[in-house]
Amino acid sequence: MSDPLIQVNNLSIGYTNRAGVTLPILRNIDLAFGKGETVGLVGESGCGKSTLALAMMGYLKSGLHVLEGESLFRHRNVFDMDDRALEDIRGGDLALIPQNAGQSLTPTSRIGQQINEAVMLHTSLAREQWRERTIELLTQVRLPQPATLLERYPHELSGGQQQRVAIAMALAGEPDVLLLDEPTTGLDVTTQAHILELLRDLAAETGTAMVYVSHDMGAIARVSDRIAVMYGGELVLEGPARRVLKQPAHPYARGLLMSIPRIKEAVMPASMPGQPPPPGGAGQGCAFVDRCPMAEQRCRDERPALVPTAVEELVRCHFHERIERLPPPEPPKRPSRPGLDDADIILSLDNVAISYAKPGIVDQILGRRPDVTPTVDNIDLTIRRGETIGLVGESGSGKSTILRAIAGLLPLRDGTITFDGVNSLNTSVDERAKDLLRRVQLIFQNPDASLNPRHTVAEILALPLRLYFGLNGDELHARSVSLLNQVRLRADYLERLPSQLSGGEKQRVAVARAFAAEPELVLCDEVTSALDVSVQAAVLDLLTQLQAYRGTTYLFVSHDLAVVRAFADRVAVLYQGRLCEIGPSPAVYRLPSHPYTEVLLGAVLEPDPDTKPTLAAEDTVDLFPPATGCPFQRRCPRRIGAICDTEIPPWQPTESGHAIRCHIPLNELHGAQEKASNAVAAK
Amino acid sequence: MTVTTNIEPVKPKSALARLLAVVLAMASRPSGLVGLVLVAFHIVLAIVSPAIAPYDFKELSAQLILNSPSAEHWFGTDNLGRDVFTRTMLGGRQAILVTTISTVLAITWGGLLGVLLGLVGGRLDEFLMRLVDAFLSLPWILVLLLIVVMIGFTPGVLILTLGFFYGIPVIRMARAATHDVVALDFVTAARARGESRFTIVRKELLPNVLDVLLVEGAMRWSWMLLAFSSLSFLGFGVTPPTPDWGLMISDARSFMSFAPWAALAPVVALSSLIIGINLSADALAKAIGIDRAQQAPV
Numbered sequence: 001m002s003d004p005l006i007q008v009n010n011l012s013i014g015y016t017n018r019a020g021v022t023l024p025i026l027r028n029i030d031l032a033f034g035k036g037e038t039v040g041l042v043g044e045s046g047c048g049k050s051t052l053a054l055a056m057m058g059y060l061k062s063g064l065h066v067l068e069g070e071s072l073f074r075h076r077n078v079f080d081m082d083d084r085a086l087e088d089i090r091g092g093d094l095a096l097i098p099q100n101a102g103q104s105l106t107p108t109s110r111i112g113q114q115i116n117e118a119v120m121l122h123t124s125l126a127r128e129q130w131r132e133r134t135i136e137l138l139t140q141v142r143l144p145q146p147a148t149l150l151e152r153y154p155h156e157l158s159g160g161q162q163q164r165v166a167i168a169m170a171l172a173g174e175p176d177v178l179l180l181d182e183p184t185t186g187l188d189v190t191t192q193a194h195i196l197e198l199l200r201d202l203a204a205e206t207g208t209a210m211v212y213v214s215h216d217m218g219a220i221a222r223v224s225d226r227i228a229v230m231y232g233g234e235l236v237l238e239g240p241a242r243r244v245l246k247q248p249a250h251p252y253a254r255g256l257l258m259s260i261p262r263i264k265e266a267v268m269p270a271s272m273p274g275q276p277p278p279p280g281g282a283g284q285g286c287a288f289v290d291r292c293p294m295a296e297q298r299c300r301d302e303r304p305a306l307v308p309t310a311v312e313e314l315v316r317c318h319f320h321e322r323i324e325r326l327p328p329p330e331p332p333k334r335p336s337r338p339g340l341d342d343a344d345i346i347l348s349l350d351n352v353a354i355s356y357a358k359p360g361i362v363d364q365i366l367g368r369r370p371d372v373t374p375t376v377d378n379i380d381l382t383i384r385r386g387e388t389i390g391l392v393g394e395s396g397s398g399k400s401t402i403l404r405a406i407a408g409l410l411p412l413r414d415g416t417i418t419f420d421g422v423n424s425l426n427t428s429v430d431e432r433a434k435d436l437l438r439r440v441q442l443i444f445q446n447p448d449a450s451l452n453p454r455h456t457v458a459e460i461l462a463l464p465l466r467l468y469f470g471l472n473g474d475e476l477h478a479r480s481v482s483l484l485n486q487v488r489l490r491a492d493y494l495e496r497l498p499s500q501l502s503g504g505e506k507q508r509v510a511v512a513r514a515f516a517a518e519p520e521l522v523l524c525d526e527v528t529s530a531l532d533v534s535v536q537a538a539v540l541d542l543l544t545q546l547q548a549y550r551g552t553t554y555l556f557v558s559h560d561l562a563v564v565r566a567f568a569d570r571v572a573v574l575y576q577g578r579l580c581e582i583g584p585s586p587a588v589y590r591l592p593s594h595p596y597t598e599v600l601l602g603a604v605l606e607p608d609p610d611t612k613p614t615l616a617a618e619d620t621v622d623l624f625p626p627a628t629g630c631p632f633q634r635r636c637p638r639r640i641g642a643i644c645d646t647e648i649p650p651w652q653p654t655e656s657g658h659a660i661r662c663h664i665p666l667n668e669l670h671g672a673q674e675k676a677s678n679a680v681a682a683k
Numbered sequence: 684m685t686v687t688t689n690i691e692p693v694k695p696k697s698a699l700a701r702l703l704a705v706v707l708a709m710a711s712r713p714s715g716l717v718g719l720v721l722v723a724f725h726i727v728l729a730i731v732s733p734a735i736a737p738y739d740f741k742e743l744s745a746q747l748i749l750n751s752p753s754a755e756h757w758f759g760t761d762n763l764g765r766d767v768f769t770r771t772m773l774g775g776r777q778a779i780l781v782t783t784i785s786t787v788l789a790i791t792w793g794g795l796l797g798v799l800l801g802l803v804g805g806r807l808d809e810f811l812m813r814l815v816d817a818f819l820s821l822p823w824i825l826v827l828l829l830i831v832v833m834i835g836f837t838p839g840v841l842i843l844t845l846g847f848f849y850g851i852p853v854i855r856m857a858r859a860a861t862h863d864v865v866a867l868d869f870v871t872a873a874r875a876r877g878e879s880r881f882t883i884v885r886k887e888l889l890p891n892v893l894d895v896l897l898v899e900g901a902m903r904w905s906w907m908l909l910a911f912s913s914l915s916f917l918g919f920g921v922t923p924p925t926p927d928w929g930l931m932i933s934d935a936r937s938f939m940s941f942a943p944w945a946a947l948a949p950v951v952a953l954s955s956l957i958i959g960i961n962l963s964a965d966a967l968a969k970a971i972g973i974d975r976a977q978q979a980p981v
Contacts (some may be wrong), residue, residue, distance in 0.1 A: 407875045429874055437877035450868035454890035464876055
């Protein structure tokens with residue numbers, strides 16, 4: 001790296017709060033990279049990674065200011081540039097790809113127009129050449145039929161396609177540096193794998209330097225040459241990707257990597273204790289000291305400097321040479337739950353279909369039902385008491401729809417749901433008896449939305465306790481405290497508002513609220529996907545402990561295959577509202593698999609430089625499920641012919657309790673998949 | 684496992700402390716401070732004015748007709764020789780009392796109905812909102828006149844009428860604010876738990892739309908003051924000799940060319956109160972906005 005494109009020197013950025021105290025968001029950042037390099041900036045929410053990436057463009061969110069240091073682009077400090085000079089480099093030399101492409105595209109103008117605008121602003125091409133250049137850009141980001149795409153509006157594209165358009169716009173000015181701020185967060189696993197491969201190829205083709213900001217180690221591992229790990233506004237580790245991923249020299253990076261569930265193992269990862277300091281809240285010592293397994297008094301008193309180690313890396317730790325001797329953290333023990341296979345059936349879904357389509361006024365008068373393909377169809381599922389069943393699938397696969405129907409928030413179109421053998425759950429919430437409501441509880445994905453921001457924790461917990469048990473006064477207080485203890489929160493949390501809690505704590509409160517009802521069945525809707533990985537493991541562990549203690553049954557919806565593998569006893573794979581595969585967790589993650597499961601498993605990204613996702617041909621999900629035949633017919637890489645379009649495939653049992661819904665004979669499917677996986681391994 | 688945390692245990696503020704914080708935030712902007720001072724001044728004056736008024740408001744004097752301001756009569760005298768200063772001090776009492784009660788009434792019924800409609804939606808909502816549209820298209824001053832003429836002017840009638848009509852736009856605001864909240868998961872969670880509609884409105888929705896209602900209430904208050912004074916001005920409001928700003932402006936209108944003080948004093952009083960309320964409403968909206976931003980991490 002003889003001539004760095006971007007060089008950040010001792011940069012500190014902070015804000016001044018109302019009390020007049022200046023709090024640093026970024027502290028003494030040093031980072032430099034040159035042409036053709038991809039740097040991954042990784043860290044948990046609030047660590048300052050996006051702030052750093054935006055600072056490289058000379059952009060600071062309102063209220064933030066530079067405390068010291070500089071950020072050079074081609075040896076010029078971006079903070080010394082006037083607006084004119086910044087305008088010149090932004091877009092043309094330094095381009096940003098934001099997190100949510102769907103929101104960054106103008107909904108009212110056509111794709112062609114939007115890219116044209118970027119071409120106009122950032123190139124010196126003549127007007128006649130714009131269209132040609134636009135098509136070239138769309139081809140470069142591997143969008144099919146670019147000429148027809150020009151006339152489309154953003155909402156007509158899928159999330160992955162929108163992200164590709166955003167990338168094309170960023171590439172319009174042939175930038176030297178691309179800043180990517182969580183570009184694949186919120187996309188489906190298969191789409192994410194495609195976008196990451198595209199970015200890798202683009203980096204190789206164009207020699208553009210990239211800064212890839214993400215909380216996802218798997219994505220970072222796939223694209224980065226070097227990885228910079230951030231914690232509490234500091235750079236704690238920076239080095240070659242392989243080294244950082246294989247032998248992390250900083251205890252935080254090590255803990256973070258170990259808390260990520262791996263698809264190849266069915267064990268729950270070890271979580272990191274505690275939580276990161278709030279922005280600007282790191283003390284005088286090491287920012288990580290409260291969570292560090294090897295912290296000593298020196299770490300509290302003295303802030304470590306960023307020092308080089310023997311290999312080409314920088315680490316901010318007093319005792320980094322000791323890290324090799326540190327024993328691996330103990331994975332949480334899964335309490336044994338005997339007699340699971342003979343337990344009675346607590347919930348059974350029989351031929352369930354759910355449709356969002358509402359009959360029009362004519363149909364209503366005539367009492368007709370509209371004949372549209374239902375969103376969710378033909379779901380047969382039984383859950384035993386005390387079991388955890390994972391429901392996996394991409395966005396739009398109907399996972400949450402099924403949960404909401406069980407909770408009585410959506411009406412069924414067909415079929416029956418039976419709870420505990422006798423109680424029908426075909427009724428809506430308003431028609432259910434209070435005790436039945438109590439026995440089935442929901443936990444939501446995002447605790448920011450599922451907790452009322454105006455209620456204290458005490459009020460949040462009091463609502464179900466009052467409703468179901470009529471508790472009041474001292475009894476109510478005692479029960480609330482005991483619930484908080486069960487989710488490992490101190491009693492003084494009762495007086496806090498959700499905005500005073502961290503993400504993990506909020507989700508614990510949401511768990512406590514669900515368990516306040518003493519439920520038998522808990523419906524978990526992506527309960528960990530809004531959380532940081534270091535906290536995710538702890539919440540999963542908490543759910544496991546509660547299950548062991550209370551014998552609760554979980555229906556666990558998630559898009560994260562690794563989490564489901566570690567957490568669920570049985571797994572059901574859902575595609576566009578139809579079940580593809582169901583069985584005990586080990587069997588589902590073993591061959592033979594349904595072709596869709598195969599595609600999903602292939603696209604999973606591991607924080608390991610030696611693995612590589614296998615890409616399916618198509619990553620675009622159709623808006624509506626097909627009316628006849630196999631739901632996966634349009635994207636299936638193993639499609640055998642017309643039968644897939646016309647006939648619903650049969651359930652083919654492979655081993656005890658495991659079945660695959662596919663037309664391909666099992667031995668054929670198994671053979672083909674084994675061959676494919678051997679071919680990948682051989683590479 | 685012990686939970687360690689870097690966040691200091693923060694006691695949530697009591698309702699009073701929160702109110703104080705909002706008022707302080709309002710006062711921290713010059714426009715908000717001016718607004719608050721004006722409103723406070725008028726309210727205090729309305730309460731204490733009978734005790735401190737220098738003259739009797741209905742004392743007539745043939746010698747003092749339309750005297751210009753002097754040391755004895757600071758704002759001069761009107762066409763019947765009454766002290767304008769005394770009458771201006773007392774002239775806001777009935778207006779402020781009636782409109783304050785009406786505002787509370789309007790916000791309460793409009794807010795509750797709006798929140799309820801926002802929650803239940805469906806055909807009832809559709810029907811009632813069209814009714815709201817119809818009411819909003821009526822010219823309010825004519826409707827008010829009609830009612831006052833038909834039923835007669837008493838403070839009670841006026842409170843109910845103003846409260847009813849000014850509650851209608853509040854329905855719309857409350858419903859829109861509720862729609863933003865109703866889609867959030869905590870409301871879904873309450874529904875899935877089987878909470879009653881009443882509990883959902885009271886516990887989950889109202890606390891989250893209260894901000895909007897407060898600001899809306901302040902705006903409605905200033906509109907109502909104008910409406911009240913307009914009625915008096917047109918001769919359908921407060922009956923003489925009770926002093927009222929609208930009535931005073933109306934009386935003094937004919938002599939404006941040679942005795943402007945008689946009209947000027949009530950005009951300044953009325954407009955300063957309305958400006959004060961508007962500035963306070965503006966500052967309140969901003970203060971509550973700041974309050975929200977403060978809770979965000981950065």
